[in-house]
Amino acid sequence: MSLKIKDIAEKANVSVATVSRVLNGSDKVSQETREKVMEVIEKYNYQPDKIATSLRRKKTGIYGIIFSVKGGKVLEDTYSTKFLKGVLNYLSKKGLKLIVDIHESSDIVEYYDSVIQSKIIDGFILLDLRKNDERIKFLNQKKFPFVVIGRNDENDFVYVDSDNVSGAYMAIKHLEELRCKRVLYISGNEGIPVSEQRLRGVESASNDLNVSVDVVYGDFDEEKTVEILKSILKKGFDYDGIFCASDTMAYAAIKFLKRFGIEVPIIGYDNIPLSEVVGLTTVDQNIIKIGYSAAQALDKMVNGEEVVSLVVPSKLVKRQSTLNFSKRYFK
Amino acid sequence: MSLKIKDIAEKANVSVATVSRVLNGSDKVSQETREKVMEVIEKYNYQPDKIATSLRRKKTGIYGIIFSVKGGKVLEDTYSTKFLKGVLNYLSKKGLKLIVDIHESSDIVEYYDSVIQSKIIDGFILLDLRKNDERIKFLNQKKFPFVVIGRNDENDFVYVDSDNVSGAYMAIKHLEELRCKRVLYISGNEGIPVSEQRLRGVESASNDLNVSVDVVYGDFDEEKTVEILKSILKKGFDYDGIFCASDTMAYAAIKFLKRFGIEVPIIGYDNIPLSEVVGLTTVDQNIIKIGYSAAQALDKMVNGEEVVSLVVPSKLVKRQSTLNFSKRYFK
DNA sequence: AGTTTTAATGTAATCGATTACATAAAGAGA
DNA sequence: TCTCTTTATGTAATCGATTACATTAAAACT
Numbered sequence: 001m002s003l004k005i006k007d008i009a010e011k012a013n014v015s016v017a018t019v020s021r022v023l024n025g026s027d028k029v030s031q032e033t034r035e036k037v038m039e040v041i042e043k044y045n046y047q048p049d050k051i052a053t054s055l056r057r058k059k060t061g062i063y064g065i066i067f068s069v070k071g072g073k074v075l076e077d078t079y080s081t082k083f084l085k086g087v088l089n090y091l092s093k094k095g096l097k098l099i100v101d102i103h104e105s106s107d108i109v110e111y112y113d114s115v116i117q118s119k120i121i122d123g124f125i126l127l128d129l130r131k132n133d134e135r136i137k138f139l140n141q142k143k144f145p146f147v148v149i150g151r152n153d154e155n156d157f158v159y160v161d162s163d164n165v166s167g168a169y170m171a172i173k174h175l176e177e178l179r180c181k182r183v184l185y186i187s188g189n190e191g192i193p194v195s196e197q198r199l200r201g202v203e204s205a206s207n208d209l210n211v212s213v214d215v216v217y218g219d220f221d222e223e224k225t226v227e228i229l230k231s232i233l234k235k236g237f238d239y240d241g242i243f244c245a246s247d248t249m250a251y252a253a254i255k256f257l258k259r260f261g262i263e264v265p266i267i268g269y270d271n272i273p274l275s276e277v278v279g280l281t282t283v284d285q286n287i288i289k290i291g292y293s294a295a296q297a298l299d300k301m302v303n304g305e306e307v308v309s310l311v312v313p314s315k316l317v318k319r320q321s322t323l324n325f326s327k328r329y330f331k
Numbered sequence: 332m333s334l335k336i337k338d339i340a341e342k343a344n345v346s347v348a349t350v351s352r353v354l355n356g357s358d359k360v361s362q363e364t365r366e367k368v369m370e371v372i373e374k375y376n377y378q379p380d381k382i383a384t385s386l387r388r389k390k391t392g393i394y395g396i397i398f399s400v401k402g403g404k405v406l407e408d409t410y411s412t413k414f415l416k417g418v419l420n421y422l423s424k425k426g427l428k429l430i431v432d433i434h435e436s437s438d439i440v441e442y443y444d445s446v447i448q449s450k451i452i453d454g455f456i457l458l459d460l461r462k463n464d465e466r467i468k469f470l471n472q473k474k475f476p477f478v479v480i481g482r483n484d485e486n487d488f489v490y491v492d493s494d495n496v497s498g499a500y501m502a503i504k505h506l507e508e509l510r511c512k513r514v515l516y517i518s519g520n521e522g523i524p525v526s527e528q529r530l531r532g533v534e535s536a537s538n539d540l541n542v543s544v545d546v547v548y549g550d551f552d553e554e555k556t557v558e559i560l561k562s563i564l565k566k567g568f569d570y571d572g573i574f575c576a577s578d579t580m581a582y583a584a585i586k587f588l589k590r591f592g593i594e595v596p597i598i599g600y601d602n603i604p605l606s607e608v609v610g611l612t613t614v615d616q617n618i619i620k621i622g623y624s625a626a627q628a629l630d631k632m633v634n635g636e637e638v639v640s641l642v643v644p645s646k647l648v649k650r651q652s653t654l655n656f657s658k659r660y661f662k
Numbered sequence: 663a664g665t666t667t668t669a670a671t672g673t674a675a676t677c678g679a680t681t682a683c684a685t686a687a688a689g690a691g692a
Numbered sequence: 693t694c695t696c697t698t699t700a701t702g703t704a705a706t707c708g709a710t711t712a713c714a715t716t717a718a719a720a721c722t
Binding site for chain 1: 707708709710711
């Protein structure tokens with residue numbers, strides 16, 4: 001049906017080798033021949049078969065992301081989509097492709113192995129990094145290219161991460177600018193890197209600036225947040241500002257405290273769509289940029305270039321949940 | 332590095348043809364030989380190179396979805412993700428892969444053509460169907476397999492669509508059950524299939540049941556909705572129920588009317604995440620199922636099976652925006 | 663002019679599978 | 693026992709590119 005390199009070669013009166021050379025710009029082909037061949041290629045709108053090319057070159061130009069299915073909550077948040085968008089922005093610019101896949105979290109290493117063996121993919125982007133992640137050990141040992149989103153203590157890999165430290169710092173700084181003196185920070189789960197990084201930012205801001213911050217460990221979710229606030233209320237609530245490690249927590253806090261007539265500046269983290277609707281001030285982690293950079297890093301790595309890990313800055317999105325309080329002091 | 336069929340053949344003391352036969356279960360291989368070969372395959376954890384297989388078979392086992400970038404609002408909603416999830420649920424079960432891609436809406440046909448010519452993909456799923464869609468003409472003419480999400484009047488293709496007619500019918504029926512008599516339906520843009528289908532459901536319910544429905548055309552968005560309500564308020568608002576063609580519209584309506592002290596049962600369409608938070612009753616379109624079915628249909632089509640188009644039923648999710656009013660009458 | 667170098671192109675092997683065709687061995691039928 | 697099937701397996705072509713190596717012609721050098 002569709003033309004192959006041999007057909008083009010015949011029509012242009014040259015050998016397939018010459019057509020291939022023209023196609024790949026590389027070798028020395030005379031200007032004359034090059035033009036003659038290009039003419040035929042354009043006339044017939046010829047494009048090489050990527051499968052054949054891949055077989056020969058041992059490189060497909062396809063990268064992979066495998067979402068682990070746990071509980072079924074994969075690919076339901078806007079995080080995944082924004083991330084994909086960033087990745088695709090880079091890849092589409094380069095004519096590269098992305099395979100998106102899902103798999104149960106069990107046997108995950110085996111699954112990566114089978115994908116590698118199938119030879120379809122040149123490299124992976126890893127999401128949902130865990131402590132002591134088996135995938136990383138495996139891929140490192142296989143010397144198969146990959147880039148990780150997020151980081152942990154080991155860091156025997158190239159990663160792209162959002163700057164949780166400065167993100168949290170900005171949040172506290174903003175509260176300080178609103179004249180908050182005693183801030184409550186409800187952290188995410190203890191012991192995971194994201195929580196530790198954000199806590200570091202909080203503490204660093206509290207040291208630099210004129211704010212005292214109390215830290216309580218939550219778990220990124222609503223229920224636990226309410227529980228924490230309940231026990232604090234019992235002892236008497238005397239904070240004049242709250243920072244939560246996620247928007248979900250912050251939203252829960254606002255709703256809960258309102259019932260007790262308590263209204264203080266509150267900041268969340270993540271900038272989920274709901275936050276825009278309810279006017280929650282929050283830290284926005286440029287997820288698109290993270291995706292873009294990860295794809296770029298992976299691509300460089302696959303092509304043998306030197307690659308360094310990267311921390312992408314976040315920005316504070318100021319909305320009513322804090323701005324309403326600025327009127328009290330300014331203007 | 333990794334083993335090829337030739338290595339397996341040598342280790343098992345048979346020819347590559349025999350190994351291939353064992354691999355593909357097909358031909359007649361003696362029980363004895365089959366076991367001998369399987370043993371070697373398992374011992375070395377051999378897996379065929381999919382690129383080589385694809386070249387020979389002229390089929391890759393990879394399907395494609397191309398998101399059109401227009402304005403930049405692609406892949407930002409939960410629709411895309413849920414849809415992907417459905418597609419992936421099917422494909423991963425079958426060991427098939429999905430390439431997710433984006434492209435400017437201009438030159439879109441050319442882009443599909445180039446993807447086809449690259450031979451990477453066995454078939455497409457088309458999103459964002461338009462009237463008189465060029466892609467469909469092109470793919471039909473090329474006889475390249477594809478399945479469409481949504482449908483239009485032409486329907487010279489296989490599609491999977493959500494049942495907008497019955498979705499809208501259920502909404503009106505629910506309002507009727509709450510004893511609404513005069514309902515306002517704010518439709519989506521006039522002239523597009525989704526709007527027409529939903530309108531059909533509304534009208535059919537209005538005929539069957541004891542409700543009168545006034546229809547106004549909006550555009551699925553907030554601003555226009557508010558505009559419409561403003562002009563209605565001027566003439567005097569005497570509806571006892573509202574149905575909107577999207578959750579975004581419904582949420583805008585609730586917010587706007589509240590300012591005038593108007594509170595009536597309101598139903599939206601789409602079940603966006605916000606709706607759960609604010610308690611909006613809405614029609615949920617089972618997007619995951621739609622994705623799953625589309626992938627399945629495409630797969631059948633590629634494998635030469637007979638395929639029929641499919642309409643996936645939606646369900647009504649009842650929440651406070653209507654249930655609050657049921658107390659007025661029942662209990 | 664004769665030899666060497668350089669540039670341009672062609673020939674054929676290769677990537678790793680599948681499969682049409684060939685062949686050998688075993689079983690069936692006479 | 694001899695021929696005819698049938699069954700199991702092997703040989704080699706093929707998919708459509710890339711590329712090492714060979715070859716030829718032209719340019720450069722002595």
